[in-house]
Amino acid sequence: MEVLRRFDRDLLVLAAGVLVLIPVPLFLSGFLLEVAIQTLLFGLLGVAWNLMGGFAGQFSFGHAAFFGIGAYATAVVVTDYGLSPWIGMLLGAALAAAFGVLVGFLSFRYGLKGVFFALATFAFAEMLRLIFRSLEAVNAARGFNIPIQSGNPWLTLQFPQGSPNYYYVILALLALTLLVVILLMRSRAGTFILSIRENEDAAAALGVNPMRYKLLAVAVSAALTAIGGAFYVQYFFFIDPDLAFGAGVSIQILLPAIVGGIGTIWGPVVGALIIIVLGQGSTALVRTPPPFLDVLQGVSGLDVAIYGALIVLVVLFLPRGVFGTLRERLRAA
Amino acid sequence: MTLLAVQNVSKSFAGLKALQNVSLRVERGSIVGLIGPNGAGKTTLFNVIAGVMKPDAGRVVFDGTDVTGWPAYRIARLGIGRTFQLMKPFDSLSVLDNVTVATLQRHRNRKEAREVAMEVVERLGLGQWANKRASVLSTAGYKRLELAKALGLEPSLLLLDEVLAGLVPSERTRVVELLREIRGEGVTMLLVEHVMSAVMALSDHIHVLHHGEMLASGTPEEVTKDSRVIEAYLGEEEHHAGA
Numbered sequence: 001m002e003v004l005r006r007f008d009r010d011l012l013v014l015a016a017g018v019l020v021l022i023p024v025p026l027f028l029s030g031f032l033l034e035v036a037i038q039t040l041l042f043g044l045l046g047v048a049w050n051l052m053g054g055f056a057g058q059f060s061f062g063h064a065a066f067f068g069i070g071a072y073a074t075a076v077v078v079t080d081y082g083l084s085p086w087i088g089m090l091l092g093a094a095l096a097a098a099f100g101v102l103v104g105f106l107s108f109r110y111g112l113k114g115v116f117f118a119l120a121t122f123a124f125a126e127m128l129r130l131i132f133r134s135l136e137a138v139n140a141a142r143g144f145n146i147p148i149q150s151g152n153p154w155l156t157l158q159f160p161q162g163s164p165n166y167y168y169v170i171l172a173l174l175a176l177t178l179l180v181v182i183l184l185m186r187s188r189a190g191t192f193i194l195s196i197r198e199n200e201d202a203a204a205a206l207g208v209n210p211m212r213y214k215l216l217a218v219a220v221s222a223a224l225t226a227i228g229g230a231f232y233v234q235y236f237f238f239i240d241p242d243l244a245f246g247a248g249v250s251i252q253i254l255l256p257a258i259v260g261g262i263g264t265i266w267g268p269v270v271g272a273l274i275i276i277v278l279g280q281g282s283t284a285l286v287r288t289p290p291p292f293l294d295v296l297q298g299v300s301g302l303d304v305a306i307y308g309a310l311i312v313l314v315v316l317f318l319p320r321g322v323f324g325t326l327r328e329r330l331r332a333a
Numbered sequence: 334m335t336l337l338a339v340q341n342v343s344k345s346f347a348g349l350k351a352l353q354n355v356s357l358r359v360e361r362g363s364i365v366g367l368i369g370p371n372g373a374g375k376t377t378l379f380n381v382i383a384g385v386m387k388p389d390a391g392r393v394v395f396d397g398t399d400v401t402g403w404p405a406y407r408i409a410r411l412g413i414g415r416t417f418q419l420m421k422p423f424d425s426l427s428v429l430d431n432v433t434v435a436t437l438q439r440h441r442n443r444k445e446a447r448e449v450a451m452e453v454v455e456r457l458g459l460g461q462w463a464n465k466r467a468s469v470l471s472t473a474g475y476k477r478l479e480l481a482k483a484l485g486l487e488p489s490l491l492l493l494d495e496v497l498a499g500l501v502p503s504e505r506t507r508v509v510e511l512l513r514e515i516r517g518e519g520v521t522m523l524l525v526e527h528v529m530s531a532v533m534a535l536s537d538h539i540h541v542l543h544h545g546e547m548l549a550s551g552t553p554e555e556v557t558k559d560s561r562v563i564e565a566y567l568g569e570e571e572h573h574a575g576a
Contacts, residue, residue: 188437188446195434198423205383205417206482207409207438 010182010265018175025164033167039276040170041228044177046256046268048224051181053254054263056217057197062121063225063253065128066096068244070226071233075144085157089230093223100222104215122250129245143240146233157234166235173231177224182265184220193217225253259314261324270323282306336361336521337490342391344377351377353545364522366536370565373542375525376418379492383415384408396489410438414488416479418495424468428459431467431478435485450485457481472499493524497531509535
C-alpha cells in the first residue's frame with residue numbers, strides 16, 4: 001500500500017510542480033531564464049539516468065552515448081533532410097533505445113557488474129565519439145550547425161533568442177520524462193526492476209527474468225536521455241562529437257542523481273537545481289565578486305574549483321544525496 | 334505419482350566432484366528430506382534443480398517436463414519455489430513488496446497481487462512489518478520472509494534450504510506446524526535441514542548425500558538404522574555434540 005500511495009503522491013507533486021513552474025518566465029529573463037532552462041534540461045537527463053543507474057542499479061558512466069545519438073539524429077534530420085526536429089527526437093529516442101539494448105545485452109550476457117559495467121558503458125560512448133569524429137557522413141569533427149528553418153516555430157522548435165518558449169518545451173519534456181518514470185516504477189515491471197537491483201538471484205528465483213527487465217530499464221533510460229540530446233541541439237544550434245559523446249557529458253548527466261539522491265524520483269531534479277545554481281553562481285561570483293572578495297576577480301579556473309569543492313562537500317556529508325538524506329530524516333522523525 | 338525426478342546428475346567445480354550420479358524422486362504431496370554433512374552437495378543439488386547451475390550430466394524432470402538447464406526464472410514460473418540458505422531479502426523494499434514480486438507472477442493485477450501477498454505475509458506472522466523495509470527484520474524474520482516469498486509463487490514444489498536453522502525452538506515448532514499445514518494444501522516439499530528432529534518428524538522419505546554421492550535413502554526409521562549413515566553423518570553429529 002505504501003508504495004502505491006507514494007507513487008500516487010508523486011503524480012500529484014508532478015502536477016503541482018508543473019503548475020507552479022509555468023509562470024516562471026514572467027519573472028525571469030535573460031541569463032536567469034537560461035539558467036532555468038539548463039536546470040530543467042539537466043533535471044531531465046538526471047531523471048533519465050537515474051532510472052538505469054538508480055532504480056535498476058546499473059551504474060552508467062556512458063550516458064553521453066544516448067545523449068549524443070539523440071542530438072545527432074536530430075541534427076541530421078533537420079540539416080540533411082529538412083524535417084522537423086520532433087521527428088529527429090523520436091528517431092533518436094528509438095535509436096538510443098536500440099543501442100542501449102545492444103550495449104546492455106552484451107554487458108549483461110557476459111556478467112559485467114558494478115565498476116566493470118560502468119567502464120563498458122564508458123567505452124561504448126568513447127567508441128561512438130571516435131567513430132563520429134572520423135565519419136564524413138556526419139561532418140566528422142566539424143559537427144553540425146543547425147540551419148534556420150522556416151515554418152511554424154513550434155514544429156521547427158526554433159525560437160528567437162531569449163524566447164520563453166524553450167522554457168515551456170523543456171518543462172513539458174521534463175514533465176513527460178518524470179511521468180514515464182513514475183508510471184513505469186509503479187507498474188509490475190517497476191517492482192521487478194527494483195527486485196533485480198536488490199538481489200538478482202532472488203528475483204530470478206521468484207520468476208523474474210533479470211535480462212528482460214534490466215534491458216527494459218536501459219532502453220527507456222536511453223530513449224529519455226536522447227530526448228534531452230535532441231533538445232540540446234535545438235537550443236544551442238550546434239553539436240560536435242565531443243559535445244555529444246564526451247566523457248564530460250556522461251559525468252554531467254550522472255551528477256544530478258548523485259548529488260540529489262540516487263534511486264529517488266525527485267532527487268535528480270533537486271540535484272540539477274543545486275548543480276546548475278552552484279556552477280552558474282560560482283561563475284558569476286568570480287566574474288563580478290562583491291567588494292571584499294575582489295581579489296577573486298578574473299582568476300581563471302577558480303569558478304570550476306569552487307564548484308568542484310561544493311560538490312565534494314555535498315557528496316561527503318550527504319552520501320544519499322540532498323533529497324535522499326532529507327527523505328531519510330523525515331522518515332526517521 | 335512422481336512430481337520431481339533427478340536422474341543421474343553430476344556436477345564438478347574445477348575438478349572437485351560436488352555431485353556424482355545423484356538420483357532422487359519426490360512423489361506428489363510428499364515431504365522428502367535431504368540430509369548429509371556439510372559439503373555433501375545438498376545446496377549444489379538444489380541449485381541444479383532450481384536452474385541456478387547446469388548439471389554436467391543427468392536430467393531434472395519436473396511434472397513431466399525436462400527442465401534440465403532451464404534458467405531459474407522459468408523454473409520458478411513453472412511452480413518450483415525455493416528459499417536460500419543464505420537469505421536474500423530485497424532489503425530496501427517493504428516486506429509486502431518482497432512478497433509481491435512473487436505474487437505478481439500469477440496475479441498480473443497489482444492490487445490483487447498485493448492482496449494475495451498480504452495474506453501470505455499475515456500467515457507467516459510478518460503482518461506488523463508489512464510496510465516496513467525488509468532490512469528491519471531479525472534473522473528469524475528473514476527466514477520467514479524467505480518462506481513467504483517462495484510461497485508467494487503458489488508453487489507445487491517447495492525447495493527449502495535450512496529454513497529452521499538459526500531459529501529458537503519455539504519458533505521452530507511454529508514453522509514446522511506451518512509446513513505441515515502447507516503440505517495439507519497439496520504442496521510437495523524437498524527440504525535440506527540440519528535440525529534432525531524436524532526432518533525426522535516431517536519427512537515421509539529421506540535421502541542421505543555424502544561426498545556428492547547418494548549414500549542411502551528410505552523412511553526416517555530405515556535411514557537412522559543404516560550403519561553407513563550413522564558412520565558418515567549421525568556419527569559425526571554425535572562427535573560434534575560431544576566436542
